[in-house]
Each structure stands twice: as structure tokens, then as C-alpha cells.
Amino acid sequence: MKKLAAILLLLAALLGGLAFYHHRTASRPGATALTVYCAAGLQKPVEAVARQYERESGVAVRLQYDGSGALLSQLRVAKMGDLFIAADDGSVADARKAGVIREVLPLAKQRPVIGVRAGNPKNIRTVADLLRDDVKLALANPETASISRVSRTMLGDLWPKLAAHAAVMKPTVTGIAADLQIGTVDAAIIWDSIAAQFKAGAIEVPELSLRSENASACVVEFCTQSAAALHFARYLAAPEKGGAIFKASGFTPAGGDTWADKPELILYSGGVNRPAITELLKQFAGREGVTMQTVFNGCGILCASMKTMGGTENPKYPDAYFACDLCFVPPVADVFPEAVILTQTDIGIVVKKGNPRGVKTLADLAQPNLKVGLCNAEQSTLGYMTRGMLKSSGLNDSVRKNVVVETPTADLLVTQLRVGALDAAIVYRVSVQAGASEHLDFLPIQHEGAKAVQPFSVRTNSPHAQLAQRLLVFLKANRGSFENVGFQWRGEEAMPSKDIKVPEWLKDK
DSSP states (O other): OHHHHHHHHHHHHEEEEEEEOOOOOOOOOTTTOOEEEEEEHHHHHHHHHHHHHHHHHHOOOOEEEEHHHHHHHHHHHHHSEEEEEESSSSHHHHHHHHTOOOEEEEEEEEOOOEEEEOOOOOOSSTTTGGSSSSEEEEETTTOHHHHHHHHHHHHHHHHHHHHHOOOOEEESHHHHHHHHHSSSEEEEEEEEEHHHHHHOOEEEHHHHTTTOEEEEEETTTOOOOHHHHHHHHHHHTTTTTTHHHHHHHEEEEEOOOOSSSSSSEEEEEEEEHHHHHHHHHHHHHHHHTOEEEEEEEEEHHHHHHTTTSSTTTTTTSSSSSEEEEEEGGGGGTTOEEEEEEEEEEEEEEETTTOOOOOOOOOOGSSSSSSSEEOOOOTOHHHHHHHHHHHHHHHHHHHHHTOEEEEEEEHHHHHHHHTTTOSSEEEEEEEHHHHTTTTTTEEEEOOTTEEEEEEEEEEEEEEEEEHHHHHHHHHHTTTTHHHHTTEEEEEEEEEEEGOOOOOGGGSSSO
């Protein structure tokens, strides 16, 4: 019997993957229809959003409804589609584990409740009441429906008793909610949002209702039109678009980005990150169908620019900030509250190939007639850290006598070394490895501060905060691009920006 059931499930998945419900709305010439697998409990708002989206965009949306678990099975077999709209976080986790989704956009929050008939004629108040002989209980199948999988986890040993007592078990939460509405059952475990849709009473109980789950739109791994899929996903999540419809349908919207047909994401980045992220930013913009405006410069200049903008109400204020080192996050910590550490790189002395002047230490930069280049301490992270190392080593005055140029970024120093305008400079290791290592030698500096750590931060009040978070996820998924240009990877660390402490050797004495 188990083998037969498995075969039937497989056939259902194959047939389901092909038999998509299609709104009969003509799509604009040249537009591509979207195929969406949607959890049954989300049918009412998603269908309304899809119809509105079709009218506004001219793009047809094909929808298939079932339990989240059943849809996931279909996805794994059919390997087709554009979006998977799951009812709970567990289904999203399972889809990630199965390798069938990529980007995830939260749409709405919902909680399990005991649904009862209007007026609650059986006076059901607790989970224990569901086991009474006079209560006819309906449950959704936990193998196909998210509501029962979540409930089964929360109720523990009590779940098998409820399952044994249930008079009805159906594959979707809407199926049992419909039974509740017409009065063929007395109670069911459903989402609070479903209770509102089916005009049922909702009894909150501590065993169930303390838990909140996200309904999310997930881009399918096999999607061949990611920009179109993400465009609709952003529309579903936007407060002015899908969010308003979810709210009107009894859901609590998760809060998406402000709607824009083609958002522009503004990133401020320290120059050290340029070799690793330039191509990645192009890939991200193409995949999302958005515009990227990236400003590379010294972090001192970037922070000063933000300070002069008069606040985040300025439309040109960056949505994300990728600093050269943690020490340049505190000046903007109130706007960028979390620092996610992605990489680090050494700071050292760079000289011409073969080191003709015999430079080995910071003290050697003070030798007579040596043309030295440094980054500007007011404009850049590297210059600020270099000044701190020289001061703490008692070498600032003697080395500065040889400084002939100060620049806002390390790559400008590397260029001047290559053309012979300098004998030595203090730069990041990655600035040398990014195409100049065959012409120059990099010499490590023996100082506790000879290391820069690169954090990525998202502005929480950005109208494109979720888009910026997806950029962060995209960068973390491309670790190799950073390591290929010489960065050391540290992509799993994060800290509150307010907790970043400037080390003593960096403080002005």
C-alpha cells in the first residue's frame, strides 16, 4: 500500500505540475506569463493580487493551489515554475534544503488558532475541548498542509490523540475551513487569517497561537525569467500593492519594500571592495531587474557625504554601505544598525618588484630620499588606520617627511607605484593582488592594526531595505569572487553597529 501511495503521489505531482490554472487575461505582446505554485490558504489574496497585477503590467499569472507540502513535492518532480508561495517558514526551509528555491520575500504573518463555528455553539475554549465526544474535529493532513505540520510540532504528544479523534482529515486548510463554515464539523485547527476569510470564530490558545509563521514568495531555482518573477514577488510584498490586499483579506502583512516598477538601489562602498563586487553587482541588477547606483570612494569621504545629506529623507541617501573596515561604521551607526562582516584583508607596504630600496618595516619608510605614498587619513579608512599605526609606533613624523602624495583610495597609490612616481606605499593586500602582483611586491606590516575587516550594512528605513538584504545574501552566496581577488572570507559574522569599539591605537592621542 505504501508503494502504491508513493506512485499515486508521484503521478499527482507530475499532473499537478502541468495543469496550471490560468487567468483568462490577455498579456501584453512580448510579455511572458508567470507560473506560480501557491499554498491553498493564500488563494484569496494571491488571486486578487494576481488579477490586479495582470491589469497593471499586462503579464499573465498562472496559479496552482495546493498544500505547501504537496506543492513542494510537485516542484521537486516537475522542476518548472517561477514562484513558490509557501504558507510557513518550515516549508521554505524544506524548499531550501531540497535546492528548489533562491530568493525569499516574506508576504504575511499568520498564527495557528482553533477555528470554531460562528457563535461557538460547543463552547470550545481549549485544546483539550477538541477531544470531547460531542466535538466533531477536522484537521488538515500534515504531510501536505503547513498548518498541521506546524501544529503537530507545537502540540507534541497531544497531536496523535487529536489525529485519532478527528472526524475529517483533508489535504488543505481551506478544505477543513469550508467544512467549518457550512457546519459539518464543530472545530478545526486553522490559520487566524483563514478564520477571517471563512467567517469562523478564532480561539487563541497558548499551545498554538504564540507561534507566528511567515507566508513567503520564493523564486524557484528552475525559473528562467528571474527578473519577471522578482518583479511580481516585489509587487506581492509591497505595502501599497499586495500588502493592502493581504490586509483586507485578514492577514497581517509582513512589510515589503515600497513599490517601484524598477527600483534603484544605492550602494556606498569603500574602494577596497571594487575588484570583488563590480561584476557581482551587474549580475545582481540583471537578475533582479533593478538599477544599481554604486559610489566607490574612501570611507571618510563616503561618511562625510552622508552627513551632509541632511538625513535619510534625501532620495540619494544610500540604501546599503560596504565599508573598508569596522572603524568607519560608528560614524553612521544610527542609520546602519547592524554590521555583517564579509571579508578581511592585510595592510602592508607595497614596493617595486625586487624591492630595490630594501624596505622591510614601517621604520624603513623614513630612510632618506624615499618617495612614499599614503592614503589620506580624513578621506579613507586606510589612511585613518595608517596614521594610527604610524602614531602608535612613534613613526608618524619621520615617515611623513617622505610622503609625496596622499590619495582617497589604495588603488590610486598602486597605479602611481607602477608608473614610477613612488618608491613605496601602504595599501591593502587585495589592491596589489588585483592585477598588479607581477609588477609589485607586498610586504606585511608587523602591527596589530595591519588588518582591515569589511562589514556590509543595510539602512533599516530604506524604501528598498529588503532588496538591499537580498544583495547581501547574493554577495554571501558568491564567496569565491572575494577569495579570487585575495580577500579572506568571514561571511557568517554580524554585530550591532553600536557595539563596535575603536581600538586604542586608532584613537587620537
